[in-house]
Each structure stands twice: as C-alpha cells, then as structure tokens.
Amino acid sequence: MAYDYEKSIRPGKLPHIWCPGCGHGIVMKGLIRAMDTCELDRAKTSIVSGIGCASRLPGYLDACTLHTAHGRAAAFATGVKLADPEMTVIVCGGDGDGTAIGGNHFIHACRRNIDMTYVVMNNYIYGMTGGQFSPCTPTGAKASTTPYGNPDPIFDISKLAIGAGATFVARTTAAHPREIDKLIVQGIKHKGMAVIEVLDDCPTTYGRRNKFRSVVDMMKELKKNAVPAKAAAKMTAEQLQGKFLTGVLFQDTEKPEYCEMYQEVINKAQGA
Amino acid sequence: MSGARLEVIERNCKGCSICVEFCPKNVLEMDVFLVTVPRPEDCIKCMQCELLCPDFAIKVHDE
Numbered sequence: 001m002a003y004d005y006e007k008s009i010r011p012g013k014l015p016h017i018w019c020p021g022c023g024h025g026i027v028m029k030g031l032i033r034a035m036d037t038c039e040l041d042r043a044k045t046s047i048v049s050g051i052g053c054a055s056r057l058p059g060y061l062d063a064c065t066l067h068t069a070h071g072r073a074a075a076f077a078t079g080v081k082l083a084d085p086e087m088t089v090i091v092c093g094g095d096g097d098g099t100a101i102g103g104n105h106f107i108h109a110c111r112r113n114i115d116m117t118y119v120v121m122n123n124y125i126y127g128m129t130g131g132q133f134s135p136c137t138p139t140g141a142k143a144s145t146t147p148y149g150n151p152d153p154i155f156d157i158s159k160l161a162i163g164a165g166a167t168f169v170a171r172t173t174a175a176h177p178r179e180i181d182k183l184i185v186q187g188i189k190h191k192g193m194a195v196i197e198v199l200d201d202c203p204t205t206y207g208r209r210n211k212f213r214s215v216v217d218m219m220k221e222l223k224k225n226a227v228p229a230k231a232a233a234k235m236t237a238e239q240l241q242g243k244f245l246t247g248v249l250f251q252d253t254e255k256p257e258y259c260e261m262y263q264e265v266i267n268k269a270q271g272a
Numbered sequence: 273m274s275g276a277r278l279e280v281i282e283r284n285c286k287g288c289s290i291c292v293e294f295c296p297k298n299v300l301e302m303d304v305f306l307v308t309v310p311r312p313e314d315c316i317k318c319m320q321c322e323l324l325c326p327d328f329a330i331k332v333h334d335e
C-alpha cells in the first residue's frame with residue numbers, strides 16, 4: 001500500500017523547496033517508482049540536471065547525482081555515459097533548461113541516440129527566475145516578459161526529439177501519475193535516447209498569470225486535454241483541436257546506439 | 273469496504289488541496305493550509321491522494 005519513497009530520498013531533505021502544488025514533486029515520485037521497478041543499483045545510476053526548479057530534482061535523490069550548468073545537463077550526461085557505459089543515466093530538467101539555453105545539447109543527444117533517459121518537466125515557463133516565457137509557452141499566454149500575450153509559436157518537445165533522432169519518445173502529464181513511471185520504465189529499458197515529456201504545472205509563475213484559479217484547475221486542464229495516442233488515431237482534426245497526445249509516440253529499435261558505435265572507434269584506434 | 277489508515281505528514285504538507293479535490297470519495301478536507309481526514313471510513317484505497325500529492329505528505333496504509 002503506502003509507497004516507501006523515503007528510502008530513495010537523502011535524509012533530512014523533505015519538505016522540498018518546490019511551491020505548493022508544483023508538479024515537479026509528482027514527477028519525482030514517478031521517477032522513484034520507475035527506478036524501483038527497474039531495480040536500479042543507485043551506485044550505478046547517474047541522475048543529471050542543469051539549472052531551474054525542475055533541475056533541483058536530483059539533489060533529493062540518493063543516487064549518483066550531478067547538478068550542472070544551465071542547459072548543459074545532456075552534455076554532462078553524455079560525458080558520464082561515455083566514461084562508463086555501464087551506468088544508467090537519467091537526465092531531468094525543465095523546458096527552459098532543455099529547449100532554450102540547452103536546446104542544442106538536447107537535439108544533439110537525440111541525434112547521437114546515446115543510451116540515456118531524459119525526463120523533460122514541461123511547465124511552459126521559466127519558473128525559477130520568475131516566469132519569463134520559454135520556447136514552450138503557448139502562443140497568446142502571459143509570462144512576465146510577454147505581458148500582452150506571447151506572440152511566439154511553440155516547440156513541441158516530443159516532435160523536436162523525434163525529428164532530432166531520439167529513438168523512444170513518450171508524453172504524459174503530472175495529472176497522470178501512474179503513466180509517469182510506466183513510461184520512464186520503458187525509457188530506461190530502451191537502448192538509446194529516450195525522451196519522456198511530462199506536461200507539468202507551475203501555479204506560481206504561470207497559473208496565476210493565465211487565469212487558473214488554482215493548481216487544481218491546472219491539473220484538470222491537463223486531464224481534459226490529454227488524448228492517448230491510440231485513441232487519437234480514431235479522432236478527427238476538429239476533435240483534436242487544443243488536445244495533445246499521450247503515451248508512447250515513437251520507438252525505433254534499429255538505429256545504432258552511440259556508446260556502441262564509439263566502442264568501435266576505440267577498438268579501431270587500439271588496433272583490435 | 274473497510275477503511276484505510278491515512279497518514280498525513282504535517283511537516284511536508286503545503287496545503288495545495290490537490291488530494292482533497294481528486295479524492296473520489298470526499299474523504300479529505302482542508303483545514304486552511306493543512307489537509308485533514310474527517311471520513312477515513314469512506315476511503316476505497318484508490319491511492320489518488322498519495323500518487324498526486326507533490327509533497328510526500330499523505331500515505332494510505334492498509335488497515
């Protein structure tokens with residue numbers, strides 16, 4: 001029954017720093033359950049992040065964690081994985097960290113198809129620094145830097161990952177907690193770059209500027225607009241207006257994985 | 273259906289009310305900024321409160 005999360009959390013770290021209702025805590029619980037399901041040896045598990053509220057996540061977990069520079073999580077994670085391909089490497093961070101300042105590292109990790117699992121906590125905003133718009137802030141939405149509404153089109157993180165070459169791409173939301181661990185487990189088991197986009201809520205800097213009365217309204221909105229990819233196949237474009245697809249969106253088990261390809265380079269250089 | 277024992281870790285609860293709103297059986301209530309459990313006998317152990325609490329503040333024990 002009651003889940004033992006505490007055994008995975010560093011002693012004395014709770015309560016965490018996230019605001020009341022912030023979805024990052026829900027994602028962290030999903031990640032802990034996924035690591036348990038995969039029976040990951042915490043001494044062989046590296047959890048890497050950049051900077052942001054989402055990027056604070058690894059600091060709570062009892063594993064080999066790396067809190068690095070803003071946007072650079074994928075680069076550090078690539079270093080960890082290449083240095084020790086036996087490590088299970090998990091990256092987590094926000095939409096700002098991963099697709100704005102870190103957009104290049106993100107797409108190139110996808111392109112290489114390096115074996116890691118990248119959990120993007122997409123709350124459509126820079127939460128930590130007070131709500132500036134990110135590449136994922138919906139068009140028309142208010143941010144501290146778009147007081148008249150955001151004129152920019154968005155990055156669809158999942159589509160970006162597929163286009164850039166990731167070989168496992170899935171999406172869910174903070175309002176679908178059981179799907180979070182289910183998809184992260186699939187991502188960890190997949191050999192190659194796995195991107196799990198979790199649509200998340202930031203009541204403090206996004207919700208209150210965008211007419212959500214409470215975090216509960218934000219969660220209800222996530223529930224309302226999520227359409228499982230399988231169900232979407234039977235729906236019309238009109239019915240899908242304003243919705244987003246969830247579940248496994250893409251998987252390719254044929255594309256070579258980067259560490260294996262790099263091993264061939266090492267073998268050649270050593271004259272094997 | 274026998275009730276569950278619901279444990280609230282008061283130190284962790286930030287009073288977001290997610291658990292209260294998503295409980296299908298109206299077991300929980302807010303007391304300003306802290307969740308309370310006025311109707312534990314109605315709990316069906318669906319785990320929604322525990323899964324959705326962002327703060328590791330509510331646990332559903334088998335009892």
Ligand SMILES: Cc1ncc(C[n+]2csc(CCOP(=O)(O)OP(=O)(O)O)c2C)c(N)n1
Pocket residue numbers: 051052053054055070093094095096097098101123125126127128129134202
């Ligand atoms: C080089 C550098 N530029 C800017 C910042 C300021 N900064 C810190 S966190 C952040 C954005 C975080 O947004 P996101 O990754 O979406 O995470 P969230 O806080 O929303 O969880 C920015 C711009 C920084 N720390 N370092």
Ligand code: SF4
Pocket residue numbers: 017018019021022023024053054123127128201202203204205
């Ligand atoms: S500012 Fe937003 S993202 Fe950061 S902890 Fe608060 S709710 Fe979460």
Ligand code: SF4
Pocket residue numbers: 276278294295296297298299300314315316317318319320321322332
């Ligand atoms: S387990 Fe389900 S029924 Fe019981 S208190 Fe939690 S949400 Fe309500």
Ligand code: SF4
Pocket residue numbers: 021284285286287288289290291292306307324325326327328329330
């Ligand atoms: S969801 Fe958690 S933090 Fe929010 S009111 Fe319930 S117990 Fe408290």
